[in-house]
Amino acid sequence: MKSSYACQTFLELVNIDCVSKEEEAVSKVIQQKLTELGISFQEDKAGKSIGGNAGNLYVYLPGTLPGSVFFSAHMDRVIGGKGIRPHVEQDRITSSGDTILAADDLSGVAGVLDGLRRIRESDLPHKGVEVLFTVAEEIGLLGSKHFDYSRIRSKEGYLFDGDGRLGTIVKSAPSQAVLEIEVFGKAAHAGCEPEKGINAIIGLSRILASIRDGRLDTESTANFSYIQGGKSSTNIVCDYAYCKGETRSKHHENMLDYIAYFHRHAKEAVGDLNVVVNTKDTLVCEAFDFDRDTAVVKNAIRVCGDMGIPCEVVDSGGCMDANIFNVHGMETVGMGTGMEEVHTFSEYQWLEDLHRIGEMIERITR
Numbered sequence: 001m002k003s004s005y006a007c008q009t010f011l012e013l014v015n016i017d018c019v020s021k022e023e024e025a026v027s028k029v030i031q032q033k034l035t036e037l038g039i040s041f042q043e044d045k046a047g048k049s050i051g052g053n054a055g056n057l058y059v060y061l062p063g064t065l066p067g068s069v070f071f072s073a074h075m076d077r078v079i080g081g082k083g084i085r086p087h088v089e090q091d092r093i094t095s096s097g098d099t100i101l102a103a104d105d106l107s108g109v110a111g112v113l114d115g116l117r118r119i120r121e122s123d124l125p126h127k128g129v130e131v132l133f134t135v136a137e138e139i140g141l142l143g144s145k146h147f148d149y150s151r152i153r154s155k156e157g158y159l160f161d162g163d164g165r166l167g168t169i170v171k172s173a174p175s176q177a178v179l180e181i182e183v184f185g186k187a188a189h190a191g192c193e194p195e196k197g198i199n200a201i202i203g204l205s206r207i208l209a210s211i212r213d214g215r216l217d218t219e220s221t222a223n224f225s226y227i228q229g230g231k232s233s234t235n236i237v238c239d240y241a242y243c244k245g246e247t248r249s250k251h252h253e254n255m256l257d258y259i260a261y262f263h264r265h266a267k268e269a270v271g272d273l274n275v276v277v278n279t280k281d282t283l284v285c286e287a288f289d290f291d292r293d294t295a296v297v298k299n300a301i302r303v304c305g306d307m308g309i310p311c312e313v314v315d316s317g318g319c320m321d322a323n324i325f326n327v328h329g330m331e332t333v334g335m336g337t338g339m340e341e342v343h344t345f346s347e348y349q350w351l352e353d354l355h356r357i358g359e360m361i362e363r364i365t366r
C-alpha cells in the first residue's frame with residue numbers, strides 16, 4: 001500500500017522545495033508524469049501575469065461518454081514548506097515536525113494524477129476529464145483568478161483541496177475581502193511644539209477601539225491583524241499609521257454592507273482629530289453555497305456511498321479556488337483529501353485516503 005502510485009507521487013512532490021510563485025520545479029514533475037501517462041497539457045501565462053515562475057497546467061482528456069467533469073488541485077504551499085522530510089508511518093504521513101507537510105495541496109495533486117492514470121489504464125467508458133493544477137492559491141487564489149475560462153467545457157467540478165477525511169464535501173465557502181486603513185497626521189517636535197503635531201497613532205487607535213470586529217453575526221467575521229507606523233524616536237509626533245485586516249461572510253451582500261460600514265466608521269471615528277484617513281478594500285473572492293440536492297453535491301455523496309466511505313457535507317470558513325470556479329459558471333465543490341492540521345508543523349496525511357482519491361475521481365467520471 002505504501003508504494004502506491006499516489007503515495008510515491010506525493011512523496012516525490014513533497015520533497016521539492018516550493019512556495020507560492022515558485023512552483024516551476026513541482027510543475028515540471030507533474031508535466032513529466034502527464035507525459036509518461038501519454039496525456040497532453042498546456043501551461044498558461046498566469047505565471048507571467050502574477051510575477052511567478054510557473055503558470056497553471058490545464059489538461060483535457062476526451063471522453064467516451066457524453067459530457068465532461070472538471071477536477072482541480074493547487075501546486076503551491078504556504079511558507080514553511082522547504083526542506084520537508086516526510087515520514088511514512090503505519091496509517092499516515094507526517095513531516096519531521098520542523099516544517100509543514102504540504103499535504104495541502106500535494107495530496108490533491110497526487111490524487112488527481114492517480115485518477116488520470118486509472119482512467120487512462122482502464123477500458124471502461126468515462127466522461128471527458130478536464131484538470132487544472134493552479135499556482136499561487138495560498139496567496140489570494142492568484143492562479144485561478146488568471147486562468148482563461150473560455151476553454152472550459154465542464155459545468156461540474158471537484159476541487160481536491162479540502163482538509164478532513166476523504167468523503168468530506170465542502171458545499172460552501174465565504175466571500176472575503178482585505179481591508180486597509182492609512183492615517184496621515186502631522187510630524188512635530190514632541191518636546192518643543194507638540195501642539196503643532198497630529199498623532200496618527202491616536203487616530204488609528206480611535207478607529208480600531210470602536211470598530212465592530214470579531215464575529216459580526218452567525219455568518220460573518222472581521223479581523224484587524226496588522227499595524228505599522230510610528231517613530232522609534234520618542235521626540236517626534238507620529239505622522240503615519242497603517243492597519244490591515246479582513247472580513248468574510250457566507251453572504252456576499254452582508255460582506256458588502258460591512259465594507260461600507262468600515263469605510264464610514266474609519267472616517268467618523270477619528271472625530272475632531274485633524275488626521276487624513278484613507279481606506280481601501282480588495283475583494284479576494286465571492287461566496288458560494290450549494291443546497292444538498294444540487295447535482296454536484298448529490299454526485300459526490302453518491303460516489304462516497306459507492307466507495308463505502310462515510311460522507312460529511314460541510315461549510316468552510318476559508319476561501320478556495322472553488323470560489324473562483326463557481327463565479328465562472330462551473331458548479332464546483334471542495335473535496336476532503338485526508339489532509340489534517342494544514343498550515344502547521346503538525347500537518348499529516350491519511351494514507352488510506354491518499355490511496356483512494358484516484359478511485360473517487362475515476363468513479364465520478366463514470
Ligand SMILES: [Zn+2]
Nearest residue numbers: 074104105161
Ligand atoms: Zn489548499
